[in-house]
Amino acid sequence: MKKNLIPLALGGLGIGTTEFVMMGLLPDIAKDFNISIPVAGHLISSYALGVVIGAPLLVIISSNFEPKKVLIALMAMFTIFNGFSAFAPTNTALLIARLLSGLPHGAFFGVGSVVASRLAEKGKQAQAISLMFAGLTIANLLVVPIGTFVGHHYSWRYTFGIVTLIGIITVICLQLWLPKLPISRAGNIKSELALFKRTEAWLIILITAIGTGGLFAWISYIAPLMTDVSHFSANMVSYIMILAGLGMVVGNVIGGKLADKMEPAKACIILLFAMAATLVLIYSFSGIQVVSLTLTFIAGALSIALATPIQILMIRTAREAEMLGAAATQAAFNVGNALGAFFGGLPIAAGLGYNSPSMVGAVMALTGTLFAWLLIKKQKSVAVMAY
Known part of the structure; x- marks a missing residue:
């Protein structure tokens, strides 16, 4: 470093x-x-x-x-x-x-x-x-x-x-x-706030708030998932969180390299789709302890791998308001935190199992891929018009 x-x-x-x-x-x-x-x-x-x-x-x-x-x-x-x-x-x-x-x-x-x-x-x-x-x-x-x-x-x-x-x-x-x-x-407050008039900026905010909200739908309820579905003891939860943290360390490196090798929007689609698939597997196979631990590591890696591509995407999109745009994505991450926890809790309140928030998360992650696809379409449209 x-x-x-x-x-x-x-x-x-x-x-x-x-x-x-x-x-x-x-x-x-x-x-x-x-x-x-x-x-x-x-x-x-x-x-x-x-x-x-x-x-x-x-x-x-x-x-x-x-x-x-x-x-x-x-x-x-x-x-x-x-x-x-x-x-x-x-x-x-x-x-x-x-x-x-x-x-x-x-x-x-x-x-x-x-x-x-x-x-x-x-x-x-x-x-x-x-x-x-x-x-x-x-x-x-x-x-x-x-x-x-x-x-x-x-x-x-x-x-x-x-x-x-x-x-x-x-x-x-x-x-x-x-x-x-x-x-x-390069501008003033008025010109910087014009960032929020751009469709591309709002699509990135939606990718962040909805797409990454899928992660929080899962991780907000990981403790009861591991104890009630995977049947680990409560004392093991802190060690399982360390495993998720190790995944985040690995995923952070992967996300940085991926965003430098391809367009950040495409990297977001790949990572969000992989997250959706992983969350579906968590819903289906968390009853098997070894599989549950493996998926916890993978989900942790995918969660933080998204951070760098999204941040680069906003910096490039924001142009004369890079810092404001980058800060807005951080706000959107926290909105995703709240939305994921809220929507993930709804099936539990309805009497479904503690693995059910993972399916909510999968839907949110897939919705994020839709917004990323719309962003790519918008970028291509702008490029054609500029040409």
Whole structure:
């Protein structure tokens, strides 16, 4: 990994940890504040809402500043609000802190994606962006399980202390190792917001929110799937999540290479179709433990493999609003998180099995391939008109 990309990966490590560790900490936080787990679950929704609000807003506000200063400011904000989370005296205070700590998430990945592509060697922009997302995958593989262990056996407050420490280290590394880059803003706020008048941009947002929502329909209910359908013990779930995290590490590398070797939209179609097929297999064969573990690894790999092609696709489509576009895809990922969990929960509420969310996810992933196909058709139409 190039030294100047390490701070971006560290930022992804901190962000990935604070986003995904909350799932494992909910019982501990609920017990500490004497609330139910569903009420504690609002902390996940609060963070996601912060991402959706902050991603476009902070990018627009910071567009006139040098990217290095923007990334340092965003990570400083992230660090401060995660520090507040560690000391939150009540559930309401923690809810607000989670909302605020989510604000810089999408903007950091949005600005960071553009910075990574500008620092990359020609023809390797996607692989450079995947190195930034490598931090997020390592978070799921190593730091999230460690943070969950610390939260269970000591205190969830220490876990947020770990995230805060990662944030501090990231700020220092950004200052020391990230080179200064010129401001690349070519227009103004009005011209950048014109991005959302483009059909291509909305198709990419739909690919992200609906297509990747298929992953969240599956992973949101992976614990009961593994215990009630695959018949693993509850103690095995954390190790199974590590297996999914290992898949994400592998998938991140594959996604970066794939997006550099072919058109990102075609890469999205291939990966989304593969995800749909994998989710159908999960629905059909999760009762066989060895097959269930294998499919968990594959699904984890496919989930994160999509991140880089989608980000490259939006950066190329956004033209004079690259950072805003890249941040918008991060907001869309979190919309997909919410939609997948919601739609995946409907068949369970209707009395179907815990493998049923996987079929919902397969339908969402296939819908994503449809939007990707429409995007390719639109791109060809625009190219013909331009010619």
